[in-house]
Amino acid sequence: MENCVFCKIINKELPSYTVYEDENVIALLDINPKVKGHTLVIPKGHEANFSHLTADQARHLFLTTQKVLKALLSTESLAQGANILINQDQIAGQTEMHVHAHIIPRTHKNNFGLNFNHSSSLSLSHEQFQNIAKEISENLK
Ligand code: 5GP
């Protein structure tokens, strides 16, 4: 798609630090890495959001994400763990509107700020949990 930076990278109109590529997916280093080894995994077909992917596209995206994750984890200085992140739409921080998964390696030394801090968890009643679960499950297709 015109004016899409990831399509331009996929079409080799822009350079990238590619770590993996096949007919469906490309994986490359994020140009503004949050930590060393921060990698983006990008389906080659232009779709704006993760929610738009076909089952096949989602499968390729996740299998490639796992493949690259394993490569990162095999170098302990680069990754002892990782956060896998997909931002769905601008409200969640998506800036490039071509779906991509972030692999953000974590080590004891890097200090990426994503933190599921349990002290900030919501306190919900039994009824609230039930209503939320019902609402989600009723919309599953
Ligand atoms: P988002 O916030 O949309 O989930 O993340 C988009 C990511 O794409 C950002 O982390 C940003 O650094 C990265 N990015 C934007 N433009 C380029 C580019 O031209 N090349 C590469 N490798 N990454 C880019």
Ligand code: ZN
């Ligand atoms: Zn695109």
